[in-house]
Amino acid sequence: MSVGGDIFSLQRSWPARFDFLDEIRTFVGQAAERAGFSEQAVYAIQMATDEACSNVIEHAYRGESGNIEIRVDWDGLQLTITLQDTARYSFDMKKIAQPDVNAPLSKRKAGGLGIYLMKKLMDEVQYLPSPQGNTLILRKRKEKAV
Amino acid sequence: MEVNVKEYKHCVLVTIQGRVDSATAPKLNEVFEDLLNRGRFKIVVDMSNVEYMSSAGFRVLLSAQRACRRYHRGEVVLALVPPRVLEALELAGFTKIFRRFDNLLDAIGYF
Numbered sequence: 001m002s003v004g005g006d007i008f009s010l011q012r013s014w015p016a017r018f019d020f021l022d023e024i025r026t027f028v029g030q031a032a033e034r035a036g037f038s039e040q041a042v043y044a045i046q047m048a049t050d051e052a053c054s055n056v057i058e059h060a061y062r063g064e065s066g067n068i069e070i071r072v073d074w075d076g077l078q079l080t081i082t083l084q085d086t087a088r089y090s091f092d093m094k095k096i097a098q099p100d101v102n103a104p105l106s107k108r109k110a111g112g113l114g115i116y117l118m119k120k121l122m123d124e125v126q127y128l129p130s131p132q133g134n135t136l137i138l139r140k141r142k143e144k145a146v
Numbered sequence: 147m148e149v150n151v152k153e154y155k156h157c158v159l160v161t162i163q164g165r166v167d168s169a170t171a172p173k174l175n176e177v178f179e180d181l182l183n184r185g186r187f188k189i190v191v192d193m194s195n196v197e198y199m200s201s202a203g204f205r206v207l208l209s210a211q212r213a214c215r216r217y218h219r220g221e222v223v224l225a226l227v228p229p230r231v232l233e234a235l236e237l238a239g240f241t242k243i244f245r246r247f248d249n250l251l252d253a254i255g256y257f
Contacts, residue, residue, distance in 0.1 A: 018169035025167075025198070043198075043230045050200045054168040101239025105215060110208055113201040113238060120237045 007076050008034065013069045016061045016085065021050050024070065028081060031072040035079050038143060044121040045079065045140055051114035051121075052083055052136050060087035060134050078123070078141040083134075090129040149177045157188040157257040159250070163195040166203030174203065178210040187213070187220025190253040194226035204238055211243060221245065225253035 010031055014020040025046040032042040049070070056068055069084040099112045119125050124139040147170035148163040158181055166174055181189065189210065207222065214220040223245045227235065235241050247253035 018167070021167045021169055021200075022165060040230065040233070043233075046198070047200060047234060050167055054200065054202065057168070099239075101237075102242075103239075105208075105212060105243050108208060108212075108243065110205045113204060117201055117234065117237055121234075 007074055009071065009073045011069065011071045013067045016053075016057045016066045016068050016087070018054070018057060021053060024053055024068075025050055027070065028072060031074065032079060032140075035074040036142065037079070037140070041140065041143060045081070045138075048118045048121040048125075048138055048140075049081055049083075051118040052081075052138060055091060055114055055118075056083065056085050056087065056134065056136070059091040060085055060089050062087075062089055064088065078139050081138040083136040083138075086133040090134055093125075093127050147173065149174055151177060151181070153186070154254065157190055157254060158186045159190045159192060159254065161192040161195070165198040166196065166206075167198065167200045168202040171200075171202035171206050175206045175209070178206065178213075182210070182213050188257045189214060189220070189222045190247075190250070190257075191222060191224050192226060192250060192253075193224055193228065193231060196228060196231055199231050199234065201238065204235065204240060207240070208243070221257075223247060223253055223256060225250050 012027060014024055028049045029042050029046045032045045037045065053068055066086055071082040073080040093115055096112045096115055099109055099116050118138070122138045122140050126137040128135040147166055150161040152159040160177060162174065211222045214222050225247045227246060247256065
């Protein structure tokens with residue numbers, strides 16, 4: 001059987017706190033490795049998930065306690081990471097200004113960088129707010145073998 | 147994450163080890179704040195042992211660079227940036243903001 005040929009789904013929940021980011025990155029990293037992604041893509045998936053979770057903790061929970069549920073689905077072609085929270089606040093990604101990554105130092109703004117990177121690192125980012133909380137879906141397709 | 151500081155006459159060498167994320171970035175920021183408060187504005191960051199850095203770490207570097215470059219009193223330069231971290235810095239457009247060196251001697255000698 002070829003590496004990454006088996007389909008799988010994994011699900012786990014963590015407290016919405018920054019000190020669990022390390023564990024969350026390990027979780028999605030191991031899933032991406034199991035799916036057969038390159039080291040570069042594994043890093044990208046870990047970073048995008050970290051940026052997504054950091055945003056949930058900072059902008060959706062805003063210091064309130066809660067959980068982030070993460071589901072990873074590998075269908076043989078793409079990895080889908082679904083983050084679900086029950087936070088009171090939503091964060092409309094469209095309203096967060098996109099940083100100008102070509103701006104000189106004096107005009108560089110620090111905000112919005114996490115979301116910008118998340119979109120750059122993944123093939124698709126989908127945000128679904130609801131009264132029960134936010135759902136964020138990150139997708140990355142397997143790169144073709146060289 | 148571990149941060150070590152070695153002070154030379156002309157510059158300061160900040161060595162970061164491990165993973166910089168939203169949990170650990172505040173500690174890195176404290177190190178830079180302390181240096182800036184003591185008037186140390188010429189800083190070499192040894193990135194060779196950075197396993198991971200998220201945008202939280204990038205923001206710390208950006209704010210330190212802004213403070214150091216003010217009044218042309220200094221600069222933050224990066225040495226030995228690992229490939230994965232460099233790719234993310236490039237995506238963020240940070241490679242234009244930081245001078246980079248492939249070895250520590252050149253980085254320290256720059257100041």
